[in-house]
Amino acid sequence: MSTIQNNLDTIKASIPGGVTLVAVSKTKPISDIQEAYNAGQRVFGENKIQEMVSKYDELPKDIQWHMIGHLQRNKVKYMAHFVDLIHGVDSLKTLKEINKQAQKHNRIIKCLLQAKIAMEDSKFGLSFSEIETILSSDIVELPNIKIVGCMGMATFTSDTSQLQKEFSSLQRFFDTLKEKNPQMTILSMGMSGDYPLAIENGSTMIRVGSSIFGARNYNP
Template sequence: MITNNLNDIKSQLPENVTLVAVSKTKPIIDIQEAYDAGQRIFGENKIQEMVMKYDALPKDIEWHMIGHLQRNKVKYMAHFVDLIHGVDSFKTLQEINKQAKKHNRIINCLLQAHIAEEQTKFGLSFEKIREILSSEVLSELKNIKIVGLMGMATFTDNEKQLKKEFLSLNSLFSELQKTNEELIILSMGMSGDYQLAIACGSNMVRIGSSIFGSRNYIA
């Protein structure tokens, strides 16, 4: 099932769109099946779980941290994480830089923008993102690289609302690219809305249940 789902989704994705297979709560055997089918990029939202899977699975996997990030846990993944999606404060960037330096690495990061109407979603205001990217202090953080933006839309079936949110982030992304050539990733869209997100400019989608089936919630 996983292999078929994965192949179906990949066959529909434009060439410029990167698929992050969201493997949170899923067992090693499921991730291995997706790996054997050719998938190499996996997303987790809990650092402890990602570390366990990193230790158990092939080392050419590219691990993305997609959940809300607690600064005190960055140290546990700094030696291997490839991309951190949900950076929503300058202090978090400083902590990632500090931990990356210890391992002589440069860690790629996405700034998370708040685009949803729901107040529960994390993220930076557009103005704060502009402020961070234009900050002189940012250039002192040699062990991180901000490579794009990430956004989570409102949990709704209202396509008009979703489209408005996705397009607003795409507009900011296009604006910032003019003065920040390192910005190349726009991460928007999950299982329920990734096709709309792609139509609105996303070039990285985070898909879990459409590949692996419903989540296994761990108590």
């Protein structure tokens, strides 16, 4: 059994049935993704649109591609024909652009609104009140998008009490949103270092890269 397959089996055995595993394949070669695919993985996440497009062109078409990085509006058009879920939507302008590009391909693209829960200034995202404003605005006029949940990135820290605080705050907020917005079923929280805690706090989707593929090489 390959290391990638072994890692996938270990992670899948450790997470509840209702949690979706997104294999974060950014910077990883086609061969690694194919190996994970052969081991049964079908959901992959990328943070650069150009890289995702080139991998989409080469890999099996039943893969669900998730855009998990910060989204530049002018690049949405390059992935609108195939992207399954966009995690990091942080403005109404971006939603409008996704809707416009999805329309051209007669598709409905699923989106998550990114909440800013981390203390770090480098993290993108919306405040809880901004998310509520977007959901109460005229998104009904955007028929080619579907907001299906929220995403949050915790502070990069080993302080579990800090992580607990951030994850639980988003869980509580998400639970209130679901009461008015029943289509919101996905709470995307947790990565390689903190996904068990994220799942304890209600995450239904985790984004795991290095624990599957090994450390990333940013200068191949």
